[in-house]
Amino acid sequence: MSAYALPGRSDPGALAGRGVLAICLCLAVLAPFFVSGYTVFQFTRVLCIGIAVLSINLLLGYSGQVSIGHSAIFGLGAYTTAILIHKASVPYGLAILAGGALAFVAGLLLGVPALRIRGLYLGLLTLGVAVLFPTIVSHYRELTGGPFGISIRTPPAPWGIDLAPDKWVYFLSLATLLVFVGGFQGIVRGRIGRALGALRKSEAMAAALGVGLARTKTLIFAISAGMAGIGGGLYQLLIGTATPTTYTLTLSLAFLVGSVLGGLRSSWGAIAGAAFVVYVPDKTASLGSTAPQLVYAIALAVVIYFLPGGVAAVPARLLGMWRSKRATHTVQLQQRGGK
Amino acid sequence: MTLFFQQLISGLAIGFVYAGLALALSVVYEGAGVLNFAQGEMATVSAFLAWVLTTRGMTFWLAFPIVLVISFVLGVAVERIFIRPLERASEQELLMVTLALYLGINAIVGWSAGYLQKTLTSPFGSDVWIVHGTFITSQQVGAAAVLVGVLLLVGILFQRTSIGLRIRAAAQNPESSRLLGISVGWMLALGWGIAAVVGAAAGTMAAPTIGLQPDMMGPVLLLAFAAAALGGFGSRVGAVVGGLVIGVASSLAAQYVDLLAGDLNQIVPFAVILVVLLFRPQGLFGRASALRV
Numbered sequence A: 001m002s003a004y005a006l007p008g009r010s011d012p013g014a015l016a017g018r019g020v021l022a023i024c025l026c027l028a029v030l031a032p033f034f035v036s037g038y039t040v041f042q043f044t045r046v047l048c049i050g051i052a053v054l055s056i057n058l059l060l061g062y063s064g065q066v067s068i069g070h071s072a073i074f075g076l077g078a079y080t081t082a083i084l085i086h087k088a089s090v091p092y093g094l095a096i097l098a099g100g101a102l103a104f105v106a107g108l109l110l111g112v113p114a115l116r117i118r119g120l121y122l123g124l125l126t127l128g129v130a131v132l133f134p135t136i137v138s139h140y141r142e143l144t145g146g147p148f149g150i151s152i153r154t155p156p157a158p159w160g161i162d163l164a165p166d167k168w169v170y171f172l173s174l175a176t177l178l179v180f181v182g183g184f185q186g187i188v189r190g191r192i193g194r195a196l197g198a199l200r201k202s203e204a205m206a207a208a209l210g211v212g213l214a215r216t217k218t219l220i221f222a223i224s225a226g227m228a229g230i231g232g233g234l235y236q237l238l239i240g241t242a243t244p245t246t247y248t249l250t251l252s253l254a255f256l257v258g259s260v261l262g263g264l265r266s267s268w269g270a271i272a273g274a275a276f277v278v279y280v281p282d283k284t285a286s287l288g289s290t291a292p293q294l295v296y297a298i299a300l301a302v303v304i305y306f307l308p309g310g311v312a313a314v315p316a317r318l319l320g321m322w323r324s325k326r327a328t329h330t331v332q333l334q335q336r337g338g339k
Numbered sequence B: 001m002t003l004f005f006q007q008l009i010s011g012l013a014i015g016f017v018y019a020g021l022a023l024a025l026s027v028v029y030e031g032a033g034v035l036n037f038a039q040g041e042m043a044t045v046s047a048f049l050a051w052v053l054t055t056r057g058m059t060f061w062l063a064f065p066i067v068l069v070i071s072f073v074l075g076v077a078v079e080r081i082f083i084r085p086l087e088r089a090s091e092q093e094l095l096m097v098t099l100a101l102y103l104g105i106n107a108i109v110g111w112s113a114g115y116l117q118k119t120l121t122s123p124f125g126s127d128v129w130i131v132h133g134t135f136i137t138s139q140q141v142g143a144a145a146v147l148v149g150v151l152l153l154v155g156i157l158f159q160r161t162s163i164g165l166r167i168r169a170a171a172q173n174p175e176s177s178r179l180l181g182i183s184v185g186w187m188l189a190l191g192w193g194i195a196a197v198v199g200a201a202a203g204t205m206a207a208p209t210i211g212l213q214p215d216m217m218g219p220v221l222l223l224a225f226a227a228a229a230l231g232g233f234g235s236r237v238g239a240v241v242g243g244l245v246i247g248v249a250s251s252l253a254a255q256y257v258d259l260l261a262g263d264l265n266q267i268v269p270f271a272v273i274l275v276v277l278l279f280r281p282q283g284l285f286g287r288a289s290a291l292r293v
Helices: A012-033 A037-061 A072-090 A092-114 A120-139 A165-189 A191-201 A202-206 A213-241 A251-264 A270-286 A290-307 A312-337 B002-032 B041-055 B059-085 B092-112 B139-159 B160-171 B174-179 B184-210 B217-231 B234-257 B263-279
Strands: B126-129 B133-135
Touching: A012 A037, A012 A165, A037 A072, A037 A191, A037 A213, A037 A251, A037 A270, A072 A120, A072 A213, A092 A120, A092 A202, A092 A213, A092 B184, A092 B263, A120 A251, A120 B059, A120 B174, A120 B217, A120 B263, A165 A191, A191 A202, A191 A213, A202 A213, A202 A251, A251 A270, A251 A290, A251 A312, A251 B092, A270 A312, A270 B041, A290 B059, A290 B092, B002 B041, B002 B133, B002 B139, B002 B160, B002 B184, B002 B217, B002 B234, B041 B059, B041 B092, B041 B217, B059 B092, B059 B126, B059 B184, B092 B263, B133 B139, B139 B184, B139 B234, B139 B263, B160 B174, B174 B184, B184 B217, B217 B263, B234 B263
Parallel strands: none
Antiparallel strands: B126 B133
């Protein structure tokens, strides 16, 4: 019975959720006007990396595919944006979209051969992409600027909007992330989402039910790659210089850590995970150069063993605990009253 | 021609290291169904252990067996502590755990040993023999001999002993094995221990050549992945053959393919993985799997 109940007006959980969301949005819009330039920079990093983590959630949380190569896809978006702006003076909006499109195509190319066998090979292929990307980028230096990278200027706000460039990039990233969160919800709740649910339960069963296994999985991989590519393009606007060492295997692992930590199947969990990935190296760097990595590992283990569902599952758990406590209490009262 | 043999020899020498790590990966894969991304880091720990013991005045040939025993215990412990609780978890979750182990072990080794490269003195001396103009070092020959010995012992253990049979049974068909009274959990843990021993041998034998530092096994692990894919995941013979082929192939490619000479040599293992995936996904020695519904 309860499984079919819709979150109606009377559901305090959903109502509280919406309230929290509205407050967070207001804070996100107001925040850049009250904090330092460096904090705005860090917030924007969280948003861009949040887009990448969200793209991992779509992949890992809903289609069960592991990508260790999203650093390269994120980097592909960033480099495409940088090269188009730097070499061809393409407007940056168009350059970012081109980066996303290229990443989408790369996702298709990666996803198709990996379909021949389950998860294992996709993991290895994407690992290869992550390892090779910095090497290849440094090698073709005429195009990419080699190890020193390629630089662009952070663009000013258009249409005479009175905003500093860093704040403009912040709002651009925020808007993009929100659009992607909306798209994410649409995908996972819609037809593709149900097909993915069937695939996760049993690929054979889903195929028997007429879910196009190959088509659905490849499409999700490509969509995820496209999202990550656009995230990379925005990241490029933010940091200005693209260097090969930014887009290494470590970044891919950071995306995965963010995804697992925030909660694989949650959209706002992606932002929490991204915040962790951005702030932990900052806060722990003073403890030694290996400290951030150790914290990643411990956090990953804690979530896997003790907190399945990640940070995103915490409110629901607390609510569940509170409800079950109240329920037992009520039952106890009734029993007492019955005597 | 001399150049060809020179590349062949060095390819074979490093190929035995890839073969060892690939065998470790394949033993774990057969049991747990996951590629252990931390296998290389576990081997790094063993190599550092050998360094600690030998620099404290122990002779290498006393330290080596001690390292293997400690590695075995650590391998079993990793399975018991980190993998066992996730018995019914998905492949993705297990993969995440091995990634967490990779990050954690790498950080701990880096933290305790630092990132300055250290030297593990070769236990085979530094003799160089010249055979028909081809240079062969005593380190190459000695390391290859030790690794061949370890690989053979592991092969005999799995094929000819009852404990090996039980480990294989537990890995391939846990339900039936349980009914036959085999302690499946402990057999899988033994598998992890054996994998750790083989990895330790590979790491310790490679360390004098590739240098001792926390990230030393990273590139080796990539090539071992390619070797395991080429041989067929879970096939022990395949892993060893794959390791040798990969070693020789990347050595020859560096010599004869201009594009792959310098930094782009890293492409070789992944090109192999891609080709295997496209044309023979079960690998050279693997069985094609059919899904039972």
